[in-house]
Amino acid sequence: MRALGPSSISSFLKIVLDVVYVALWGGVAGLLVLVVAALLLSFNPALLARLAGGEAAAEILLRGPVLAGGLLAAGLSMTAVLVIVDRLRRIFVTLMAGDPFHPDNVRRLRIIGLMLAGLELMRYLVWGLGARLPGVDKVEPRLSLTAWFSVLVVFVLAEVFREGARLRREAELTI
Numbered sequence: 711m712r713a714l715g716p717s718s719i720s721s722f723l724k725i726v727l728d729v730v731y732v733a734l735w736g737g738v739a740g741l742l743v744l745v746v747a748a749l750l751l752s753f754n755p756a757l758l759a760r761l762a763g764g765e766a767a768a769e770i771l772l773r774g775p776v777l778a779g780g781l782l783a784a785g786l787s788m789t790a791v792l793v794i795v796d797r798l799r800r801i802f803v804t805l806m807a808g809d810p811f812h813p814d815n816v817r818r819l820r821i822i823g824l825m826l827a828g829l830e831l832m833r834y835l836v837w838g839l840g841a842r843l844p845g846v847d848k849v850e851p852r853l854s855l856t857a858w859f860s861v862l863v864v865f866v867l868a869e870v871f872r873e874g875a876r877l878r879r880e881a882e883l884t885i
Contacts, residue, residue, distance in 0.1 A: 713805075714805050714806070714810065715806065716806060720805035720806050721802075723802055724802040724803065724806060727798055728799060731799060734788060734791060734795060735792065737788050738792060745781045748777045748778040749778045779839075780836075783836050786832060787829060790828055791825075793825050794822050794825045794826070797821050797822050800818055810871075810874070811874035811878050816868050816871045816875060819864055822864050823865045823868065827858075827861045830854060830857045833854075838851075
């Protein structure tokens, strides 16, 4: 089976990315609804008292903003993954067209690298904020060499694609 062009592996992967993209949009929308619900319930004790009784309501009131913050962090992470999948989808469109060294792919790969780095930095931020919450066990942060290696690989691939696009432009100018 061919790697590029129509009816190739890249067209199959593009379909898989399309399905993941739609599922991620649903996940982001669902998390947004949960964040709003957590904030409404934590700031409206009367509504919460009707939904849950006594101690359960008090427990949710205490944890409502923390829960909303956690859901918001999850939503931001999911949005970053959504951006990554969208850029991958656009790269695969050029692969299906038989044009892997399209100049826009360089920018797309750089955005993917930035999103991967942002996800890793957000993980450190969530750890740092979470470690300061009362009742949270002390957790040591771990540097993920795999994540940072992936970021570097994507940036190197972006430069390879940039060089490929430059060589293609030069070849097109040659008679």
